Amino acid sequence: MMYPISKFQPYRIANKIHRSPQQRHYKESLHHLHALLADLVRNSDPAVFNLFNHITQTDGISPDDYTYALMIKYCAQINRLDLAFSFLGRLLKEGHRAEAVIFTPIIKGLCSENRTGEAAAILLNKMTNLVTIPNVIPYNFLLKGFCSKGNTSFALQLFFRMVKHGGECEPSVITYNMVIDELCKTGELDKAFGLYRQMHPAGVIPNIVTYNSLINGLCKKGEIKKGMELLHEMITKGHKPNVVTYNTLINGLCRKGEIDKAKEVLQSMVSKGQEPNVVTYSTLINGLCKKGEFDKAMELQHEMISKGHNPNVVTYSTLINGLCKKGEIEKAMELLHEMISKGHEPNAVTYNTLIYGICKQGEIDKGKELVHHMVSKGFKPDVVTYNTFIDVFSKKSEIDKAKQLMHDMISKGIKPDVMTYYICIDGFCKKGEIDKAKKLMHDMISKGFEPDGMIYNILMDGLCKKGEITEAKEVLDAMITKGHKPNVVTYNTLIHGLCKKNEIEKAMDLLHEMISKGYEPDVVTYNTLIYGFCKKGEIGKGKELMHHMVSKGLEPDVVTYNTLIAGFCKKSEMDKAKQLMHHMISKGVKPDVLTYRIFADAKKVKLTRKRS
Template sequence: MATRQLELLVRDRLNSGAISTEEALLLFNRLLVAQNPVPSIHPFNQLLTALLRSNTSANPHAIVFFLFNRLTRTRGICPDHCMYGILINCCVQTNRIGLAFGILGRLLKEGHRPKAVTFSPILKGLCWKNRINEAAAIVFDKMPELGCAPDVFSYNILVKGFCSSGKTGLALQLLLKMAKDGGGCEPDVITYNTVIDGLCKEGELAKAFGLYNQMHYAGVIPDNVTYTSLIDGLCKKGALDEAEELLDAMISEGYQPNVVTYNAIMDAWCKTGENEKAEGLLHDMISKGHEPDIVTYNTLINGFCKSNELDKMEMLLHEMLSKGMKPSIVTCNIVMDALCKIGGAVKAEEYFCHMLSKGLTPNIVNCNTLIDGFCKQGLMKKAEKLLQVMAKKGLPPDVVTYNSIIHGYSKLGCWEEAIRVFRQLVDRGFLPDEYTYGALMDSLCKQGECQRCSFKAGG
């Protein structure tokens, strides 16, 4: 097959979206041996990108490096700027930032001039590792030194890094600098959304709304993400009326709230005990064509559980199942906690076992909830049995687990058993806390053994 036909075949197969790892490897190898003329670098880059995105290979990154090494040994074919960018991205995805810098050095040594997009994966990798200062040094010093002007994507990565590391003030300063300097790097909707969300998470609502107003002044149009962040911020401050007003304004301006927006308001209503309003919002979102997700149901179930409206809880659980939605580990714990609080530890155990039969993997929170429920009802044998089951499943107890059992034995006046469990706690390397000592001291004093309250951890 002629070189041009082979290049067109690569393009068509990739456009079809159905190329496998094996086929990509075959086409890459055919391109390597094609002659008269030698293929351009473009189809090689396309295949490497497709391999990285493929979900049919266990280790696509290793394959990409292997093929790159083969290509560099083939006469007449030289990697270009784009291929080095693919390799840099590959390094960052495999958490090898040092190697990414090495690839960048090779690119420079071969005379390629880096572009802003070349640095983007490295900046992301540094920010993921919370090496924000290094990322900032690249944007403000290294890139200009190499004649590579940072673009809005470079700044946005840095802005997100600042916000993620709790330095939203620096992110805001950078945004204002971008707006002042201009030069084609004015902040876009992503820049504004990132900083607004960071400010809302830190409770700086006045600054967040100030930035929202500046967006309009700068001609940057807010989107669903902007409104959702502001609504969530208002909800967390307890300003529910203002949140609903903003929701109405959002809809009137032609923006459709998504499930995240509704969940934020529902959560706030539930936390203030206004479960009926939260449930009304559920019906409202469904009527407008928005499907609730597991977070929606968990929020409502938790709200009704806290107000002991267990009939509503059961109704919502049935509604979830009727929609083909599986309860999550969070759902399981909400329900178990609610049952245990009304003295229904045995019923909570039944629900727990039912969820395990459905393939749910328990965590320490589930087990602690159930153990605490058993202990508060004096069902110590059940609590100890579950402790043994946890050990068999490789789920080690924590100080909360032991505290519940110590408190359970203490309430029953079984101080010898309480001290036995206390010693287990210490032997496992846990530090007793005030709750641990308080439960033991209360039990010993009630049994007329106050003189033993001076025992040491190892005594």
């Protein structure tokens, strides 16, 4: 069989292969041809096929297992697995032994094409049947394939198979790191730390990659304290943290809003000789912006510049986002121009952030102008862009315009996401158009999107506001059936709906149900029920419920007191109302405008009754 001939043939190969025997300074041998073939494979030079055809046509020389190994490697690295399998078939047909090195490029190629099932079949079945003992390398490629798909279950099975076989299959630090990292990404920290604890007994020393994966896993779960403890442990064991280690911890602390502690980590890394990078500063700047501390964020930007770290597109986009959230659009636009003047091209995130900020202020036309500018710079509007405008129309109660915009985006090949449906369903519910909201939710499901708890809560709220409590309860049942756990907001919505319909007994039953299912009522829950009792004139039961909430560690707020005060005033029990106001003040709860208005209205009613 002849293989594809290259359109060009490097001079060095043509010169060495096609000279006459009299001109050659050496005796041509398979060993020498292998050296040439390996050089071509290393450089991904298509002349490999010319040389292979030459080997097959030269008298006294035949391809051996190494020849085929090189050809299979080349075919795999140019993504021609069909040719790789062809060479493998020829190798086996000619009776050559298929060593592990033969299969490794094929397994790697299959995994890179997401064909992990086929790769597993070769490693676990074909290689075994051919009495080929795999080494750690093909196992690692297959592990990487399963880990990239998030299939930790099979990855662990494969890992423990390697441990069982031992020898050349013994997991290396790379093997451990791959599986540990994926377990951390999927939140399976107990399993990740289980493998980590096995490393030393197995003679495998954890490295910086191991620790970074574990610290990242802890930080993602909000367990920063344990992440800090692991940092000290790695230092104690002689491993020097790098910028990734510190950035991970800083990011974890910023996500929890603990900016001061994040700054302490920054100071610690500098004191230990580790230079922060643009990611370090951008993470801290993002944390400060999220806390609304924009001035401090700008100070930190000036500090990073003074220390030789130039802000990048992420840094600028973060600062622009912070300004937009504060409503300072002009300053955000100034920062955009500064960013461009410094040679940083805004990306889709930057534009979408500004468009959102502008539209939030109601300046839709200016938002549209920026969309046109964004398009002129080569960025197409995406689902985030459309969601921004859909949200603006929805909040303006122009839900039909929002729905039309949703149809426009679909017609342009942009698929709505969960947020698109959330915005529109919320808009219809707020307008009381529940049937349209339900229809849109069914459309969402038919398009392969699963409504989340927030969408179910919105629909329940809309139904409750229309007094359709039975149907709202059916939505709750459907939500649970679909595997979504209700939360305190879910129960509060239903309790409020029942209280509005004067069905306080059913509301109390729902309170007991939520407690029995492990959901703790909050101040809103109790305030709603107290309102329900007061509405029915059962002020005593409302007051009892206030004492009950205090016994559960919840402090009544101004709403709690105002509800009860209004209840007493309606029953003309002014002394009890005044006594309750003095009690609220003694507890550090300040009366508000509504408190005084309740007393003023009660006084007017009393005067009217006297006159009549």
